[in-house]
Amino acid sequence: MQTFTPPFCPNPDCDSHRKTRGWRYTRWGAYRRTCPRVRTIARYRCSRCHRTFSRQTFQTTYWLRRTELLVTIAERLVAGSGYRQIARALGCSPTTVATHAARLGRHAMLFHEAHRPRGAPREPVVVDGFESFAFSQYYPLHLNLAVGAETHFVYALTESELRRKGRMRPEQRRKRAWEEAHFGRPHRRAIERGVGELLEAVVPAGGRAVVRSDEHRAYPRAIRGLRQRAIRHEVTSSKAARTPSNPLFAVNRQDLMLRHCGANHRRETIAFSKLRASVIERGYLQAVFMNYCKSLSEKRQDATPAERLGLVDHKLTMREVLTKRRFPTRLGLSGPVARYYTRQVATRRIPQMRGHRLVYAG
Numbered sequence: 001m002q003t004f005t006p007p008f009c010p011n012p013d014c015d016s017h018r019k020t021r022g023w024r025y026t027r028w029g030a031y032r033r034t035c036p037r038v039r040t041i042a043r044y045r046c047s048r049c050h051r052t053f054s055r056q057t058f059q060t061t062y063w064l065r066r067t068e069l070l071v072t073i074a075e076r077l078v079a080g081s082g083y084r085q086i087a088r089a090l091g092c093s094p095t096t097v098a099t100h101a102a103r104l105g106r107h108a109m110l111f112h113e114a115h116r117p118r119g120a121p122r123e124p125v126v127v128d129g130f131e132s133f134a135f136s137q138y139y140p141l142h143l144n145l146a147v148g149a150e151t152h153f154v155y156a157l158t159e160s161e162l163r164r165k166g167r168m169r170p171e172q173r174r175k176r177a178w179e180e181a182h183f184g185r186p187h188r189r190a191i192e193r194g195v196g197e198l199l200e201a202v203v204p205a206g207g208r209a210v211v212r213s214d215e216h217r218a219y220p221r222a223i224r225g226l227r228q229r230a231i232r233h234e235v236t237s238s239k240a241a242r243t244p245s246n247p248l249f250a251v252n253r254q255d256l257m258l259r260h261c262g263a264n265h266r267r268e269t270i271a272f273s274k275l276r277a278s279v280i281e282r283g284y285l286q287a288v289f290m291n292y293c294k295s296l297s298e299k300r301q302d303a304t305p306a307e308r309l310g311l312v313d314h315k316l317t318m319r320e321v322l323t324k325r326r327f328p329t330r331l332g333l334s335g336p337v338a339r340y341y342t343r344q345v346a347t348r349r350i351p352q353m354r355g356h357r358l359v360y361a362g
């Protein structure tokens with residue numbers, strides 16, 4: 001039996017969940033687990049709320065039957081595989097992969113929230129909407145990204161529903177009308193709202209920042225709507241050559257990597273996400289991978305964006321990212337992340353999607 005010191009009471013309703021001073025617990029027997037290998041695991045009991053728990057309660061694999069799958073699935077998800085391809089390779093069902101992907105996404109949100117810088121960014125921030133869709137091409141969306149111009153760190157990520165636009169054949173137009181009549185339309189200012197929330201997350205109240213973007217008309221409106229923040233907005237034409245000297249290079253590169261590493265965003269793919277919530281979850285996993293696990297230059301194997309910001313002192317492996325279970329109740333989530341974490345993002349075509357309960361969050 002390995003020694004383990006419980007850091008706090010895992011029960012979110014217990015006073016010792018957030019405040020650990022003077023917290024006491026006692027040993028409370030043990031149980032045998034058989035997976036991934038047979039061993040005895042000590043149980044403990046909180047002296048305040050009397051809830052029992054074990055070392056396993058503090059791991060990301062909490063409540064998972066096949067604990068060894070989590071890291072492998074994470075690695076494959078950020079390496080451009082679809083759920084079915086992963087399922088075949090690992091000998092599990094696509095549903096198992098989907099469940100793991102959702103948990104990984106939620107974990108990535110918490111990891112990001114726990115580590116991201118809290119003050120106003122010390123570098124210009126580049127903002128852009130990465131276009132994808134969920135359920136079908138009639139339901140496009142933007143993943144709004146805020147990326148550091150110098151470090152390439154993804155500071156924040158939000159999502160905005162869009163209305164299908166562009167060239168459509170007459171039957172496609174009729175289909176869109178039918179979909180909208182039955183399932184409603186996105187809010188007309190969805191991008192403005194999404195980008196407003198994005199910048200609120202990046203620049204704290206009282207802070208100032210330089211924000212770069214293309215000439216999308218919703219951005220100036222989003223910036224004007226921000227309270228208690230001083231933003232200098234620099235606009236670059238989206239027609240400018242997408243070279244490293246382009247002021248928007250950091251976000252252009254990030255867009256490219258999202259399409260390259262995520263099977264759900266490939267052009268003409270059949271591995272697209274069926275749910276808006278999964279697009280966001282996979283987006284966060286991708287962002288954490290890009291921030292903490294991937295060198296800016298694969299060729300030079302140089303520092304990651306998080307190292308450049310001084311948040312960590314080495315390049316993390318996916319296993320390191322996934323070591324510790326994070327508790328949303330200890331982080332105090334607010335704003336869009338709180339919504340995304342509990343899956344309060346409806347997919348219009350799927351009316352009664354199950355939300356994720358905060359209590360048993362993994």
Ligand SMILES: [Zn+2]
Nearest residue numbers: 009014046049
């Ligand atoms: Zn307790």
